[in-house]
Amino acid sequence: MKLLLTGVSGLLGINFAQEMMDQHEIIGADRGKLRNAPFKVLKHDLLEPDAVESLLDKAQPEALVNCAALADLEACEDDLSLAKRLNTDLPRRLARACKSRGIPFVHISTDAVFDGQKDGFYSEEDPPSPPGAYSKTKLDGEWAVLTENPKAIVARVNFYGWSLGGKRSLAEFFYNNLTNNKSMSGFTDVIFCPMLVNDTARTLVKMLQRGLKGLYHLVGPQAMSKYQFGVEIARRFSLRESEITPKSVNFSGLIAKRSNNLWLSTRKLSTDLGEDLPAFSTGLDEFYTQYEQGYPQKIRGYQQL
Numbered sequence: 001m002k003l004l005l006t007g008v009s010g011l012l013g014i015n016f017a018q019e020m021m022d023q024h025e026i027i028g029a030d031r032g033k034l035r036n037a038p039f040k041v042l043k044h045d046l047l048e049p050d051a052v053e054s055l056l057d058k059a060q061p062e063a064l065v066n067c068a069a070l071a072d073l074e075a076c077e078d079d080l081s082l083a084k085r086l087n088t089d090l091p092r093r094l095a096r097a098c099k100s101r102g103i104p105f106v107h108i109s110t111d112a113v114f115d116g117q118k119d120g121f122y123s124e125e126d127p128p129s130p131p132g133a134y135s136k137t138k139l140d141g142e143w144a145v146l147t148e149n150p151k152a153i154v155a156r157v158n159f160y161g162w163s164l165g166g167k168r169s170l171a172e173f174f175y176n177n178l179t180n181n182k183s184m185s186g187f188t189d190v191i192f193c194p195m196l197v198n199d200t201a202r203t204l205v206k207m208l209q210r211g212l213k214g215l216y217h218l219v220g221p222q223a224m225s226k227y228q229f230g231v232e233i234a235r236r237f238s239l240r241e242s243e244i245t246p247k248s249v250n251f252s253g254l255i256a257k258r259s260n261n262l263w264l265s266t267r268k269l270s271t272d273l274g275e276d277l278p279a280f281s282t283g284l285d286e287f288y289t290q291y292e293q294g295y296p297q298k299i300r301g302y303q304q305l
Contacts, residue, residue, distance in 0.1 A: 001208075002027065004061035006046060006094070007068030009033040011168045012108060014299055015161050016065065016201035024205070027059045029068075033164065037302045047085055052093045056101060063104040063208050066094050069138070071110075073258075076134035087137035092144035099149040104208055106153040111192065111219055113139045113156065116259030121223070123265045124215050131257040142215065153207055155218040156264065161197030161287065162296040164303050170194070171287060174230040178239040185247035186227030192262045193219035194229055196283030206273055216269045222280040223263040232280075236288050 001024045007013045008028025017026045017039050026039040034041050044055050046068060056064075069087055070076055076083035091107050098105035112135040113128035130136040142154050160171035167176065171194075177184040195218070203218055224232070227246050234241035249258050266277050290296065 001025070001205075002060070002062045003205075004029065004055070004059045004064045006055075006064070006066045008037075008041065009164055009303075010067050010069075010071075011161060011163045012157070012159060012197055012200060013067040014164050014302065015197040016067065016204070018299065019198050019201045020205060027061060029055055029059075034302050046090055046094075052090075052097045056097055056103070061103060063106070064094065064098055065106040065108070065204060066091055067108050069108065071134070073112075073132060073134045076137065077132060080133050080137075083133050083137045084140075087134070088140040088144055091141040092148055095145040095149035095152055098152070104151075104153075105145070105149055106155065106204055106208065107141065107145045109142050109154050109156045110135065110138045111156050111158045111217070111262040111264050112259060113142070114259055114262060114264075116191075116261040118261060121263040121265040122217075124217060124268055131259055135259075146215065151213045153204075153212055154215045155204065155207070156216070157195070157200055158192050158219045158262065158264075159195050159197040159200045162290060162299050164299060166296065166300060169197075170226065170229065171233055174233040174244070175237065175239075178234055178237070178243055181243070183243050183245065184230070186225070186230040186244045187249045187258075188225050188227045188246045189260050190226045190249050190258060190262075191223050191260065192226065192229075193221070193223050193264055193266075194280065194283075195220035195278070196287055198286065199278040199283050203269075203273075203277065207269075210273060212272055216272075217264040217266050218269060218277075219264045219266060220280050220283065221266050221270075221277045224280075232284060236284050237291070 004027045006029045021039045028041045029044045115129040115131045130139045160169040230244045231241045
């Protein structure tokens with residue numbers, strides 16, 4: 001299958017490409033951050049007029065996975081216009097163009113569309129209540145995609161992994177601080193469901209191959225606090241978990257509001273796939289194995305200096 005990935009230099013994009021390039025033809029769309037990538041890269045600014053149509057004409061993909069977004073919560077608060085263009089308007093244009101060409105389309109959304117006030121888990125049937133600019137523009141993007149293209153897949157995700165710059169994921173934050181003997185905090189009152197980004201990529205391909213459509217929660221099956229997540233990273237890498245201080249997000253000093261509870265049910269997706277989603281421990285073991293095998297250095301070698 002010829003897969004076109006927008007936002008290919010991001011955390012999901014680069015790991016998706018690396019994971020799938022031996023099984024599928026990967027074409028990445030990037031604004032110029034990559035060099036010597038082992039897959040085809042088309043330099044494209046998707047916010048330019050007619051850029052979407054031009055990209056699809058050049059790539060001729062059999063499916064498109066939209067990983068492009070403004071995912072920095074603080075940046076979204078600072079520049080709402082750019083957040084809207086990347087998180088709402090671009091997905092709408094991609095969904096419309098893919099529908100007109102008969103190209104299966106996957107749009108990556110976020111677990112952050114919920115305000116976290118519910119006790120227990122959220123299902124796809126629960127009404128979202130986005131707490132900030134990032135989550136509001138991402139929710140609007142979901143609506144735009146499914147309105148323009150009802151056969152599209154919209155996946156709400158939360159993932160971790162090794163990134164191009166080495167600082168994009170929460171796992172890297174804990175690893176970098178722990179290995180440099182720097183103390184840090186972990187939020188005890190922010191619950192989420194982390195999934196290894198490679199598992200996210202593999203599951204997205206399965207969803208395409210099974211012909212799924214509509215809204216799905218694609219996160220890890222185990223909920224935990226961000227503090228617990230840091231402790232799990234420390235233990236797996238045999239680092240000092242005592243360097244991680246338990247802390248409340250209410251005293252974080254962050255501007256953009258964070259949701260306290262992002263426990264998402266994955267029952268719908270596992271039912272429709274006919275299999276359980278990968279366990280957290282399995283993903284963490286693979287994350288550690290990647291480290292041992294030099295995977296982070298390989299990924300960073302694709303970065304344009």
